[in-house]
Amino acid sequence: MTALSLQSLLFLSATLLLIQSLAEAATCSNCFIQSRAAYYPNSDEQGTDTGACGYGSFGATLNGGDVSAASDLYRSGVGCGACYQVRCTNSEYCSDRGIRVVITDQGSSDNTDFILSRGAFGRMAQTTDAAACLLALGIVAIEYRRVSCSYPYNNITIKIDENSNFPYYLAFAIWYQQGKKDITAVQLCETQNFE
Ligand SMILES: *[C@@H]1O[C@H](CO)[C@@H](O)[C@H](O)[C@H]1NC(C)=O
Numbered sequence: 001m002t003a004l005s006l007q008s009l010l011f012l013s014a015t016l017l018l019i020q021s022l023a024e025a026a027t028c029s030n031c032f033i034q035s036r037a038a039y040y041p042n043s044d045e046q047g048t049d050t051g052a053c054g055y056g057s058f059g060a061t062l063n064g065g066d067v068s069a070a071s072d073l074y075r076s077g078v079g080c081g082a083c084y085q086v087r088c089t090n091s092e093y094c095s096d097r098g099i100r101v102v103i104t105d106q107g108s109s110d111n112t113d114f115i116l117s118r119g120a121f122g123r124m125a126q127t128t129d130a131a132a133c134l135l136a137l138g139i140v141a142i143e144y145r146r147v148s149c150s151y152p153y154n155n156i157t158i159k160i161d162e163n164s165n166f167p168y169y170l171a172f173a174i175w176y177q178q179g180k181k182d183i184t185a186v187q188l189c190e191t192q193n194f195e
Pocket residue numbers: 152153154155
């Protein structure tokens with residue numbers, strides 16, 4: 001018996017059916033929700049290499065490093081890959097636009113919904129001076145709303161985890177999930193017999 005190669009696994013993955021469900025509530029799906037945000041207590045500008053979503057080092061640099069850990073929004077992993085517009089609310093320091101972050105990890109700090117990468121946290125500010133002030137605060141009032149993820153140069157990608165071991169164990173992460181919908185299930189089917 002030959003082992004299923006990475007290439008054939010990727011071929012298999014092309015036949016995946018991605019079952020998506022509406023993520024938005026019927027009412028006010030576009031409204032901002034008030035909350036709080038902190039940032040990772042490391043000196044790294046980007047996210048973490050060990051995020052709960054299983055993206056590995058990809059999860060630190062995705063979206064230019066504008067990534068976040070989520071607490072309730074993690075939703076047992078369904079929230080992984082979802083995008084949120086997050087803006088802090090202090091009008092002296094904060095821009096109206098805020099930032100768009102991708103969820104790559106789970107975590108909460110003192111009543112926060114987001115633990116942002118340090119870079120993302122600072123980019124909520126209007127200027128670099130204001131960013132320094134925000135960073136000094138540590139935790140700030142924010143408002144957020146779900147937005148579409150957009151990766152104009154990438155299609156959705158199934159990344160096979162290195163620990164996969166045919167035929168006993170298959171693990172993969174889904175990269176570049178576009179749009180504003182959740183992936184709640186993935187159906188696999190074999191398209192040919194590998195012998
Ligand atoms: C994405 O998929 C489409 C359709 O298969 C293809 O035409 C396009 O080149 C792909 N884009 C990238 C960046 O791979």
